[in-house]
Amino acid sequence: MDMVRLKFEFSKDSSGNCLVNYIKRNDGVLFNVDSIRKYVLFKYQYHYTVKTLSGSVLVIEHWFHDDTAEGMRKGFIEFNPNKFISEDDYYVLNGFLTVLGDDILYGANYFTNVFELVRWDLAIDFPELRDNMYLVKDKRNYQYINGRGGVTQYLGVRNSGGFVKLYDKTKESKLNETVTRLELTFDGYDYPTLPQVYIKRQQQRLTLDLNDTQLVLVDLLNRLDPHEKTVYFNRLGRVLRNKLKDAVFDDHQYEYDFQAIYNLIDKLNQLEKGYIDPSPDMGATEFHDSENLTFD
Numbered sequence: 001m002d003m004v005r006l007k008f009e010f011s012k013d014s015s016g017n018c019l020v021n022y023i024k025r026n027d028g029v030l031f032n033v034d035s036i037r038k039y040v041l042f043k044y045q046y047h048y049t050v051k052t053l054s055g056s057v058l059v060i061e062h063w064f065h066d067d068t069a070e071g072m073r074k075g076f077i078e079f080n081p082n083k084f085i086s087e088d089d090y091y092v093l094n095g096f097l098t099v100l101g102d103d104i105l106y107g108a109n110y111f112t113n114v115f116e117l118v119r120w121d122l123a124i125d126f127p128e129l130r131d132n133m134y135l136v137k138d139k140r141n142y143q144y145i146n147g148r149g150g151v152t153q154y155l156g157v158r159n160s161g162g163f164v165k166l167y168d169k170t171k172e173s174k175l176n177e178t179v180t181r182l183e184l185t186f187d188g189y190d191y192p193t194l195p196q197v198y199i200k201r202q203q204q205r206l207t208l209d210l211n212d213t214q215l216v217l218v219d220l221l222n223r224l225d226p227h228e229k230t231v232y233f234n235r236l237g238r239v240l241r242n243k244l245k246d247a248v249f250d251d252h253q254y255e256y257d258f259q260a261i262y263n264l265i266d267k268l269n270q271l272e273k274g275y276i277d278p279s280p281d282m283g284a285t286e287f288h289d290s291e292n293l294t295f296d
Contacts, residue, residue, distance in 0.1 A: 001082065001121070002080060002120075002123035003080050004080070004119075004120045005120065006077050006116065006117060006272065007076040007115065008062075008100060008104050008114065009075075010062070010075070014104075015073065015103075016062055016103050018099040018100075019096075019099050022096070022099040026095070030053070033048055041066070042065065042066055043064075044062060044063060044076075046075075047061050052084075054086060054089055056079075057083070058079035058092075059077070059078045059079070060078075060100075061075055062074065062076075081276075084276075090276070094276055097271075097274045115271065115273075116188075117188045118187070118188060119161070119187055122186065123181055124181070124183075125181050126180045126182070126199070128180050130151055130171075132200045133166065133180050133199050134166070135197045136196040136197075137155070137226065137227055138195065140155040140193075141154075141156060149171050149172050151168065152165065152166065152167040152168070153225075156185070159185070161188075161192050162187075162192035162193060163183075163185040164183070164195045165182070166182050167181055169181035189265060189268075201251050210244070214240075214244060218247045218248055221244075221248050
């Protein structure tokens with residue numbers, strides 16, 4: 001899990017008093033807060049960016065400016081569960097969920113949903129070079145960008161359910177290890193169309209009877225966007241296509257671990273009740289060197 005947004009609505013008798021008092025008591029002690037108030041129609045007026053002493057960040061916004069009593073009580077909290085796994089950071093996050101719960105429902109029992117899940121991101125890390133992976137275009141908006149951060153493919157609309165990003169996490173975060181990351185955005189509990197993701201079978205090429213020129217051609221074709229690869233491959237002669245097709249298209253399709261996703265959804269359901277799992281696997285489902293990394 002990479003990012004979670006939970007929306008809420010304060011009680012008529014509160015209007016966020018518990019939240020404000022909690023921030024006043026602990027700002028500069030448990031965390032540091034940057035607060036901004038904006039008077040923009042159809043935007044949230046109050047913005048709090050909370051940074052823990054270790055650098056983890058959560059965002060709270062409330063008082064939706066739409067000139068209604070309901071809008072004044074609306075808000076959301078957004079955070080990355082992967083960043084709040086230390087004891088101190090967990091304490092801060094749990095504190096905010098608790099005081100927001102006090103503002104939302106006085107005396108709410110454990111089985112009452114305090115928050116409503118709006119959106120969350122699933123992140124899957126692969127111990128693969130970015131050049132060795134690609135996703136297939138579908139009916140969603142598609143972008144292929146080759147920039148300083150390496151190759152990035154996008155499907156869908158940013159900040160909306162069904163948005164997909166496949167990118168070079170090693171370059172983006174300046175990591176020492178090799179990581180390609182797949183990110184998928186979920187709207188609440190609605191399942192988006194999961195993209196088809198492939199890992200190139202490098203070893204397969206070594207067993208084929210290809211000369212150096214043909215191997216170079218295979219490498220060049222596999223550097224292209226999947227659609228472009230098909231277009232250029234079809235421009236080759238029939239004999240050469242038959243010779244190269246196993247090396248160009250015989251790749252592994254990634255199979256999603258649905259049980260791992262269901263486990264995360266169960267934890268999200270607990271978050272809606274204002275409870276966060278203190279275990280370090282709350283936000284992370286590791287696919288490195290895992291049996292979960294399966295293929296057709």
